[in-house]
Amino acid sequence: MHAVAEINNNTDPKDAAEKLSKQTTKHIYPDIWTELRALRDMVVELNVHVELLQRENSDLQTRLSSSESELLISKSRIDQLEKENADLQTRLSSSESRIDQLERENAGEVELSHEMFFFVSSEKPKVAFYTALTDAGTLGPYNTDITLKYSKVFTNIGNAYNPSTGFFTAPVKGVYNLQFTVFGYHAGKIAVYVYKNDQRIMANWDNNNNTVHKYFTKSLVLELKAGDTIHLVLPSGWSIYDSSNNQSTFSGSLLFTL
Template identity: 40%
Template sequence: MRAVIVLLFLHLGWTDVVGSVLETGADVEQHVKGGEGQTNPELRTATTTQPDVWTELRDLRKVVQGLAAEVVQQKVELSVTKTQLQHSRSQVQELKTLNAAMEVRLNEEMKDIKTENNAVEMRLTSMEKEMGNVMTDMSGRPKVAFSAALTDAEYIGPFNTDITLVYKKIFTNVGNAYSPITGIFTAPVRGVYYFRFTAVGKSSSHRLVIRLVKNGEQVMAMYELPNDNEYVNNAVVLQLEVGDIIYMQLPSSNEAFDNSNNHTTFSGFLIFTL
């Protein structure tokens, strides 16, 4: 019953309802007293048995006032909540806008980074190819170089026939293209080679003649007339095919000299391949 009355108060306004109830209560009280302030005997007994309506009305009025104050407080809190919600929504929108701008900027920076990375990768690929070519050339080209002296035995010759000089004292023989057993250099690859030779003759009765021979054909020859401390030297650059042979030759009736000072030498090396 109180809940219905409270809802009625909230719908109509508690002051109007309470006023109406109070007016009704006054009428009832007047009727009970009867006319000019006299108490109606018929109703006296009935009124004495009824609850204290005025006390209940006053209590109800307090309840309604409390509810009204609570409703006002809730309205205020709801208004504050709405304001906070609107502010939060505004902040969320600002964050969304900021995130969108940052995403656009990040995408642009990522594109720039990808472009730079692609350029770097292309450059690295090019460098790797160049390095690969260099490494292939370096690894594919044999290292060929030799240098040797003739002997410590001093006089060589004279002989009745041409002989191949065998330089037995090896200083360098990278690639083992020169044989200290035969005295012959064999080209391991097609390319351009450099050769140099020196020789000394000390005989006063025999001249010094020395030849550089390629595949059995003389390339050059150096000679001196009989005399003490004859000295010759020369150099040549030759293009050789694989298997071509180079050696030094002492013609018949000639004499060469060498000792621990290494006067008579034969050297050569690969300049580049073809």
């Protein structure tokens, strides 16, 4: 036992140091290789991630380039449309000016035509008409006002009355006498309005009061300019009657020119 102890005690220090170094290296090297492998795996993952980012960036660049091209095309189209709109506005303004000019020229020609027709000679213009309403019996009541068209024309000297519209149009400036008769047959309420152009100038009505026949007659003396119109209107909720006996009539004549 003593001999072994002595041998151990006499071991060379250099050998002991080498033995310790080998043991230390054996413990250190495995940890380094593990870290290196982990770092290598991390680098691989980072490279893959970088490639993905580069692809996404390339796609974004492509889409951005495409969007910029579309934006340029859209801006060019907008500029073109704005130019076309400006051209249309100019043409529209020119057309409106031309229409106004034509309307003025036409109004002057119409007035001149009337004057030439009625004043080509020294004779007084002849204007007279007499009409009856219808053979259909009772008209109304309706839920809206209607223009009465006196369809039976017995006299229309000067052709100033139009049976298709119910309008009398003054051919010359002058004073006119107009008359109308409104008849009701078993009707509770009879009425008629008189319009000059678009303005109501007279309203007439009467209740039948359960009698079989009811009528009234009115006359007007009006100063009219050439082109003024007169027409009669059946108001909403009221009635009028006419038959082959011509109970409801509308007539007029020119008294003198001005």
